[in-house]
Amino acid sequence: MKRLAHLHLIAAGLVAAAPAVAQQATHLRDLDAANRATLSKDELQQLLPGATISRVTNRGNRNIWKNEPGGGFVASSDNRDRGSTMPSTARGQWSISDDGRYCVRIEWRSVEPEDWCRFIVRSGDAYYGTRSDQNPDERVYRLDITK
Incomplete structure (x- = not known):
């Protein structure tokens, strides 16, 4: 029951907070002015457990x-790319690779599973x-990470 209430809260937040257009991708070089730093495996082990991750996909979801x-x-997911007002949910797994990348697998029901690792x-x-x-020249994608 607690999990169901949590999902409803997330879904409500998705609908209220979702922007109308997809995030514009930038490149790694664009981050240099703000002293970019790649997080180490140890830093990720401190930051990621218990963290809430939010992002806007290339399709605007x-x-x-x-x-x-x-x-x-x-x-x-708020499913904005389908013109839907009904969010969907999927189970996923996360890990930190030996070389310090954040790895994610999401088992979306209506599309292929999402499987990636990123610094x-x-x-x-x-x-x-x-x-x-x-x-x-590598593309970068914004991840809002909060604890």
């Missing part, structure tokens, strides 16, 4: 989940996920 200490979570870069007070923390 707002996704949100809370990393459970055991490596699981339930993700919610987490902090720039100013914002966090970004990126495939490479070395290539200045």
Whole structure:
């Protein structure tokens, strides 16, 4: 029952907070002015357990989940790309790879599972996920990470 109430709260927040357009991607080089730093594996082990992750996908959907200490979570999506007002949920798993990347797998019901690993870069007070923390032309995507 507690989990159901939590999901309803997340769903309500998704509908209220979702922007109308997708986030614009930036590149790693664009973060240099704010002293970007790639988080280490140790820093991720402090930051990610129990953290709430929120993002806007390329399709304009707002996704949100809370990393459970055991490596699981339930993700919610507002499904904006489908013109839907009904959010959906899916089970997921998260981990930190040996090379210090944040890895996520989400078992969405209506699309292929989402499976990725990204370096987490902090720039100013914002966090970004990126495939490479070395290539200045690599795209970065905003992740709101809160505890």
